[in-house]
Amino acid sequence: MGDRSLIRPIGVVLEGRLELGVELLLEGRTIAELRPHTGVPEPFVVSPAFVNAHSHLEYRTLLGRVEGGDFWEWIQRLLPQKRRLTEEESLQGAALAARENRASGVAWLVEHSDLPVSVRAMRAAGLSGIVFQETITLREWESPEPLRDRVAGIARSHAAAAEGIPVFPSPHSPYTVDPSTLQWFGESGRPVSIHVAESVHERRWLAEGVGPMAELHQGLGHARPEAQSATQYLARLGLCRPGAQWVHCCDLDDEDVATIARGGAAVAHCPRSNRALGCPAAPIRRLREAGVAVGMGTDSAASAGVPDMFEEMRLALELSRELGEPLTAEDVWTMATTEGARSVGGPDWRIQPGSSVPLIGLNLPDARETEDLVQLGRPEAVFWISGPA
Ligand SMILES: [Zn+2]
Numbered sequence: 001m002g003d004r005s006l007i008r009p010i011g012v013v014l015e016g017r018l019e020l021g022v023e024l025l026l027e028g029r030t031i032a033e034l035r036p037h038t039g040v041p042e043p044f045v046v047s048p049a050f051v052n053a054h055s056h057l058e059y060r061t062l063l064g065r066v067e068g069g070d071f072w073e074w075i076q077r078l079l080p081q082k083r084r085l086t087e088e089e090s091l092q093g094a095a096l097a098a099r100e101n102r103a104s105g106v107a108w109l110v111e112h113s114d115l116p117v118s119v120r121a122m123r124a125a126g127l128s129g130i131v132f133q134e135t136i137t138l139r140e141w142e143s144p145e146p147l148r149d150r151v152a153g154i155a156r157s158h159a160a161a162a163e164g165i166p167v168f169p170s171p172h173s174p175y176t177v178d179p180s181t182l183q184w185f186g187e188s189g190r191p192v193s194i195h196v197a198e199s200v201h202e203r204r205w206l207a208e209g210v211g212p213m214a215e216l217h218q219g220l221g222h223a224r225p226e227a228q229s230a231t232q233y234l235a236r237l238g239l240c241r242p243g244a245q246w247v248h249c250c251d252l253d254d255e256d257v258a259t260i261a262r263g264g265a266a267v268a269h270c271p272r273s274n275r276a277l278g279c280p281a282a283p284i285r286r287l288r289e290a291g292v293a294v295g296m297g298t299d300s301a302a303s304a305g306v307p308d309m310f311e312e313m314r315l316a317l318e319l320s321r322e323l324g325e326p327l328t329a330e331d332v333w334t335m336a337t338t339e340g341a342r343s344v345g346g347p348d349w350r351i352q353p354g355s356s357v358p359l360i361g362l363n364l365p366d367a368r369e370t371e372d373l374v375q376l377g378r379p380e381a382v383f384w385i386s387g388p389a
Contacts, residue, residue, distance in 0.1 A: 001026065008039060009361065013047035014351055016334030018370045029356045029386045030340065043365035045373065046385060047333070048349050049107035049358040050128075050309045051340035054193075054247050054268040054297025058109060060100075061085060061174065062302035068276035071199035072212045078302055082114075092115040093301075098125035101298075101307045104379035107358035107388040109346050110245065110268065110297065112170075112193065117389060119158045119165055122294075128388045129260050130344060131158060132170035132193040135185075138302030141222050142179045148181060170283040174230045175202055175213045178222075179237060186238025191345065193268075194239065197256070198248035199279055202230040231256035240265045245344050247297065249287070252281040257283060260292035266343035269335065270316035272300035284335075295340030296332065309336050310377035317374065329371040359385040 001226045010019040012034070025033035038127055040250065068074055080155040085093075096348035098121040101109060103127050109129035111118045118131055133155040136142040151169045159165040171177040171185050185192050197203070205213035205228040217224060227233035231252060233238055240263030247268040249260070260267065269284050288294055298318065300306040305311070313332040320327040349357050367373050 004032070007359075008037060008041045009044045009046045009364065010041045010241055011045050011188050012351060013333060013337075013370065013373070015338065018328035018367065018373060020368065021174075024351075024359075026386065027236075031353055031355050031357075034351065034353060040168060041095065043363070045362045045364055045367055046351075047105075047360055047362060048337040048351055049066075049360045049388070050105045050336050051108045051110075051295060051346065051349065052101055052106045052298055052307065052309065053110045053245070053295025053340040053343060054270055055097070055101070055109050055111050055307070056113075056300035056302075057091045057094035057097040057121050058085075058113065058115050058303040059093070059300035061089050062300075063305065065163055068303060069278060071277040071279055072123060072201055074277050076278060080126070081103055085115075087115060087117065091120065092113045094118055094121035095124055096210070097307060098122050098127055099303055099380075101125065102306055102308075103382070105306070105360045105382040108308060108341060108346055108349075110193065111339065113167075114157070115306040116154050116158050116310040119162045119167065122165060124161060125145065126388055128163060128320075130346070131162070131167045132157065132191075133167055134172045135169055135174045135181065136176045136375055137178045137366045138173070138176050140222065144178050144181045148184070155367060166191075168192065173198075174233055175205065175216075177279050179225050182234065182239060183237040186234075186241070189243065191243045192239065193245040193247060193344075196234060196236070196246040196249055197251040198274070199277070200251050203228075203251055204317035206230060206233055209335075229253065229256055233257050235263055235319070237257050243345065246296075248274065248279065248282065250274055250282045252283055252287075254286075254312070257286050257290050260287065261292050266293045266295065267297045268297040268317060268343070270304065271295045271312050271319050272304035275315060275319065276303045281319045281323040283323065283325060285320060285327055285331075288331070293343035294335050297341040308379055310374065310379070312336070312376045313377070329369070329374045332374060356386075358388045361385050
């Protein structure tokens with residue numbers, strides 16, 4: 001039990017929908033009561049804080065240094081720059097990105113970490129969440145076990161400083177991790193997060209044996225795992241299951257959508273990064289209609305720019321309209337909050353009595369419906385009502 005406080009905004013976002021005329025009674029950080037206005041409201045709106053379902057804090061330093069365009073060319077330009085970063089530069093970049101996330105209303109972060117700097121950056125900015133320590137076995141394709149042990153060691157070293165942020169070793173992608181390690185992660189039953197079908201190149205490699213990924217693996221002497229698509233390949237290896245988060249999922253056909261829904265994997269949608277790298281538009285409405293939980297992520301600043309969930313939501317709407325499968329403002333708001341948390345087994349993120357979900361206020365006095373919040377929202381409008389514990 002803490003102090004009781006009355007929050008009387010013009011409205012509260014419940015399950016993605018802005019409901020006017022509602023006020024909140026808090027006891028400490030816990031919502032004690034949700035009720036109709038009992039007096040004159042103040043000119044702001046209350047929402048659950050954002051859940052950033054996919055982030056690479058450590059790439060913040062590379063913002064503006066890697067030109068977009070095509071996914072494969074981008075990653076070829078990114079990697080040498082990333083290798084040149086010192087741990088201190090990465091930590092400073094990660095710390096800045098973590099502060100930017102927090103300042104723009106994010107309380108909970110699903111972070112992909114390669115260098116071991118993310119956990120410290122998250123703690124320093126007061127962010128909660130989950131960290132996936134990336135495993136890449138491109139150079140250890142035939143005998144990846146020692147590399148797996150090394151990644152597990154890094155995850156443990158993180159965990160010592162994590163104070164409640166779980167750290168799980170996780171496979172980076174179908175094209176950077178060998179099949180036996182993918183299967184090992186599939187069978188582990190533990191939470192994993194993996195980039196899937198971000199570009200068309202995965203399908204071209206697996207199904208046809210052509211394109212830059214095919215050339216990469218031919219050059220390294222790796223046999224081609226044949227599959228119709230990245231989705232079908234990972235499903236065969238046990239990675240399409242509850243507890244698995246699939247990031248991007250741009251290049252999916254209807255069979256892939258049905259496979260993901262049947263398997264129970266969740267999806268993270270990263271609109272700004274996908275547009276910057278020329279990726280196909282992810283079929284988010286079809287995935288959600290099939291029952292897949294979808295979160296919203298900023299991905300890395302190197303592709304998407306400064307973390308800003310409002311920009312992601314606006315572009316998610318735009319991309320869905322371009323695809324002819326429009327999402328609503330309520331859809332994207334819930335993906336950026338409650339559904340994002342649910343998609344990765346996070347805490348209950350609903351605003352309801354008994355809940356301690358972190359709350360933000362939005363200085364958007366003219367907002368009357370969720371669409372207004374999405375269109376008018378910006379980090380500068382955010383203030384914290386109750387931050388993460
Ligand atoms: Zn990513």
